[in-house]
Amino acid sequence: MLDLLSVPQQRRESIERLAQELRAGRSVAISTHINADGDGCGSETALSRLLGQMGIRSRIVNPTPWPEMYRFLLGDDVRDASDLGAKALKESDVLVVLDISDVKRLGVLADAVRALKIPKLVIDHHLPSDEPPSTLMLADTTACATGELIYDFATCLGLEVTPDIARALYVALLTDTGGFRFSNTTARCLSIAGQLIASGVEPEEMYGRLYASMPVGRLHLLRDALATLEVDPEYGISWISVAAGAAEQYGLKSEDLEGIAEHPRSIGGTRLALFFRDLGHDKVKVSFRSTGDVDVNKFAKLFGGGGHARAAGALIDGNIESVRRKVVAAAREFLRAEDKEGVA
Numbered sequence: 001m002l003d004l005l006s007v008p009q010q011r012r013e014s015i016e017r018l019a020q021e022l023r024a025g026r027s028v029a030i031s032t033h034i035n036a037d038g039d040g041c042g043s044e045t046a047l048s049r050l051l052g053q054m055g056i057r058s059r060i061v062n063p064t065p066w067p068e069m070y071r072f073l074l075g076d077d078v079r080d081a082s083d084l085g086a087k088a089l090k091e092s093d094v095l096v097v098l099d100i101s102d103v104k105r106l107g108v109l110a111d112a113v114r115a116l117k118i119p120k121l122v123i124d125h126h127l128p129s130d131e132p133p134s135t136l137m138l139a140d141t142t143a144c145a146t147g148e149l150i151y152d153f154a155t156c157l158g159l160e161v162t163p164d165i166a167r168a169l170y171v172a173l174l175t176d177t178g179g180f181r182f183s184n185t186t187a188r189c190l191s192i193a194g195q196l197i198a199s200g201v202e203p204e205e206m207y208g209r210l211y212a213s214m215p216v217g218r219l220h221l222l223r224d225a226l227a228t229l230e231v232d233p234e235y236g237i238s239w240i241s242v243a244a245g246a247a248e249q250y251g252l253k254s255e256d257l258e259g260i261a262e263h264p265r266s267i268g269g270t271r272l273a274l275f276f277r278d279l280g281h282d283k284v285k286v287s288f289r290s291t292g293d294v295d296v297n298k299f300a301k302l303f304g305g306g307g308h309a310r311a312a313g314a315l316i317d318g319n320i321e322s323v324r325r326k327v328v329a330a331a332r333e334f335l336r337a338e339d340k341e342g343v344a
């Protein structure tokens with residue numbers, strides 16, 4: 001039988017290269033993208049504990065505060081020093097950036113990371129960008145989550161996947177695959193998830209913590225967002241919007257809005273789903289989701305964004321009406337061009 005858990009040769013070589021910078025006694029800063037998600041938080045806490053086994057002290061230094069819903073992943077052995085900001089980066093010997101292919105995703109830490117003279121390592125599964133945080137990378141877009149690469153890191157270096165580490169990696173895999181539903185739910189992903197369950201993860205507990213612990217305000221916001229739903233059945237485009245200040249009005253944080261873009265995507269015949277969130281001050285966050293053949297990473301690039309082929313995002317300047325008009329028009333144009341290309 002095919003051994004799904006063996007680590008591909010190229011990943012193994014990258015891990016060995018990264019490990020040369022991770023020597024006992026060093027102090028490591030671990031960072032991930034603004035508004036850390038389950039993959040970012042799960043990968044960070046798992047890596048921090050694995051480094052601990054190697055005799056390496058580490059601190060998490062993120063550009064935005066640790067999300068409340070992932071607080072249970074932290075512990076006395078994992079320290080979140082995000083409140084120290086760039087200062088914490090300068091005090092470290094090595095920086096490891098997780099789940100990011102573009103340095104800009106480090107938000108307020110981006111300039112400090114660009115200027116940093118210490119070794120910088122990247123572990124990531126996004127499509128490449130023009131400006132990666134470092135060229136010293138373990139990067140593979142076929143990994144279902146950065147958490148899969150952290151699991152490989154543990155395997156290659158002979159480290160132990162303790163119950164705490166298993167839980168953190170399970171959160172990474174579960175959330176980045178949309179609950180083991182998206183196209184990145186590979187046989188290898190599920191094999192690793194199986195191993196993590198064997199190591200002590202309780203799937204129902206994880207479901208409860210991640211999907212059955214929503215604040216009621218999320219449903220109020222979702223109700224308002226669904227009321228804005230528009231569908232273009234000719235092109236298969238669906239979109240919803242959230243007004244400026246709505247999250248605050250319902251007492252929600254950014255992480256509470258995760259997954260809302262799945263609702264327009266859930267409509268039959270939708271090829272491209274859009275979620276517009278008005279951040280105020282003429283900034284609109286747009287999430288792009290697709291099913292099947294539409295490459296939303298390519299589409300997001302038109303607006304300076306990026307991500308994955310079926311899930312991407314961009315931050316666009318302008319008021320929400322003008323951004324919506326511009327993006328929906330561009331989406332029609334994009335799908336028309338893609339279809340022509342497909343025929344040719």
Ligand SMILES: [Mn+2]
Pocket residue numbers: 039040099125145146176
């Ligand atoms: Mn990820």
